[in-house]
Amino acid sequence: MRIRKHHLFWPLAMLAALLLFNLIYSPDFFSLQVRGGHLYGSLIDILNFGSPLMLVAIGMTLVIATGGIDLSVGSVVAIAGAMACLTISKGSDQGSLGLVLSAxxxxxxxxxxxxxxxxxxxxxxxxxxxxATLILMVAGRGIAQLITSGQIITVTSDSYGYIGSGSLAGLPFSIFLVAAVFAAAGLLTRRTALGLFIEAVGRNPAASRLAGIRSRYVLLAVYLFCGLCAGIAGLILSSNVSSADGNNAGLWYELDAILAVVIGGTSLTGGRFYLTGTVIGALIIQTLTTTIYMIGVPPEITLVVKAFVVLVVCLVQSEAFRQALVRRWKTRHYPAEREAAKHAS
Known part of the structure; x- marks a missing residue:
């Protein structure tokens, strides 16, 4: 019973249920293969393709913890990828490591x-x-298209492609980027006072100012970090396909990131936040996307199916919703409690 009350229980249960469904539908879903020293398989693909969303969601978690929200992360993803690809495409030697690092x-x-x-x-x-972030969400998409001149910029750089499609120790390099950002965020928020400051600002900004917390600097820090996470995600996305699309890159990422944060247990009203829960929430969304494509759901209703499943996940996580179901079940099956409920009403 105590385990069920843990904030990670329901996200992990939902992720396990999705993985189990995939295993039943496709018995080789968990199989891993080693080719050329690299691991391949559906689980590896989920981690690899889910890396950009995990990064964006980690940054979004800290923003939401302050009681805010960042709707511009998708546009920042597009801008970062567009700027990197434009810089590389202008170079005489696109494979130059120095050019890639500068980009x-x-x-x-x-x-x-x-x-x-x-x-x-x-x-x-x-x-x-x-x-504030809606302004950049709209303007940023236009900036990304200005950078690319409304075209898809393609690059031929193995060094740049390594960011999104390279491997390290047999695993996709993007996973290590997520692990590094997650570790840095965890250390800064759980091993220093920054995490307490973020939660204090999110729960009661006025009280936090009276307590001597410089809330302006805290807000600046979380939005800076969120922008950085979105930028890294943009590099992964664009390098994975060796191109930049200012119109479609990072499209609706802000909504998936918010869903990942909520599924992970962080409240949209601010305060307490859970970085591990956010990563699990992002994995749930990516696993759900993989499942939808695998079972052959028609493209025109993919978003509807995805929205419905996410709704079910959020309802199952809701303590109030579960208690309401239990009360309704008890009043229906136990006459004494039904009569008590009538008298109470």
Whole structure:
């Protein structure tokens, strides 16, 4: 009973149920193969293709923990990928490691600048987070298309492609990027006072200011970090396909990231947050996407099926919803409790 009350119980149960369904539908779903020193399999694909979403969701978790939200992460993903590919395409030797490193550095600096912009609007100007980030969500998509001139920029760089499709110790390199960002976020928020500051700002901004917490700097930090995470995700996405599409790259990533955060147990009202739960939530969404494609759901209803399953997952996680079901079941099967419920009403 105590295990069921743990905040990770229901996300892990939902992930296990999805994986079990896939195993029943496709008995070789868990099989792994080694080819050329690299691991291949459906589970590896889920980790690899889910890496950008996990990164964006980690950054979104800290923003939501402060009581805010960042709707611009999808646009930042597109901008980062577009800037990196544009820089590489302009070089005389696209395979040059120095050129790739400069392109990556420029994209990450630009992502930090975009995160700083959001942070300044929220903490400095006092604009509502949903409005402040909605501005960049709309304008950022246009900026990405301006960078690419409305075209798909393709690059031929093995060094850049390694970010999204390379392997390290037999595993996709993108997994190690997620692990590094997750570890850094965990250390900063759980081993320092930053995590307490974020939760304090999210629960009661006025009280946190009276307690001496500089909430403006906390807000700036989380939006900067969120922009950085989105930038890294953009590099992974664009390098994986060796191209940048300013119109479609990172499209609706902000909604999937918010869903991952909520599934992971973090409240949209701010306060307590769970980074591990967010990663599990992102894995649930990616596993669900893989499942939908595997069972052959028609493309025109894919989003409907995905939305329905996510709704069921969120309802199952809801303590109030589960208690309401239990009360209804008891009043239907136990007459004494049914009469008591009538008198109470």
């Amino acid at each position: 990556v550095g420029l994209s990450l600096v630009l992502s930090l600048a975009l995160g700083l912009w959001n942070g300044l609007l929220v903490s400095g100007v006092g604009m509502q987070p949903i409005i």
